Amino acid sequence: MSFNSDDYDNMFEEMNKLFPNAPFSYDAEHFNCLDDVLIEEPYALIYHHRTCYCVGDKDPTPISIVINSYNGKNITYRNFYAEIEKKWDKDYEVCNHHFLEFISIKNNIIELEFGS
Ligand SMILES: [Zn+2]
Numbered sequence: 001m002s003f004n005s006d007d008y009d010n011m012f013e014e015m016n017k018l019f020p021n022a023p024f025s026y027d028a029e030h031f032n033c034l035d036d037v038l039i040e041e042p043y044a045l046i047y048h049h050r051t052c053y054c055v056g057d058k059d060p061t062p063i064s065i066v067i068n069s070y071n072g073k074n075i076t077y078r079n080f081y082a083e084i085e086k087k088w089d090k091d092y093e094v095c096n097h098h099f100l101e102f103i104s105i106k107n108n109i110i111e112l113e114f115g116s
Pocket residue numbers: 052053054055094095096097
């Protein structure tokens with residue numbers, strides 16, 4: 001699916017309304033799949049290595065956050081973002097690259113990649 005820039009701006013705005021306290025820029029395209037299942041587990045671990053190509057491993061203390069399912073079965077994108085909004089600390093940032101670009105999932109560990 002591709003979007004024009006107006007579509008993208010609208011999705012971005014809607015995401016900001018839903019998650020006004022987002023600690024980083026969520027992927028606006030996920031506005032279209034908020035109720036899709038991200039992970040089929042009652043909980044998951046977000047692992048963030050806290051390195052970036054721009055700063056290398058200057059402060060590589062990784063963090064991990066447990067996020068919980070709201071229905072006891074699986075974690076949807078909406079659930080995922082709501083948990084991040086609650087549990088993600090601003091101090092996790094190592095640089096100004098805070099646009100979520102990629103989510104990778106292995107077992108029930110979620111890794112996030114950021115860009116600008
Ligand atoms: Zn960076």
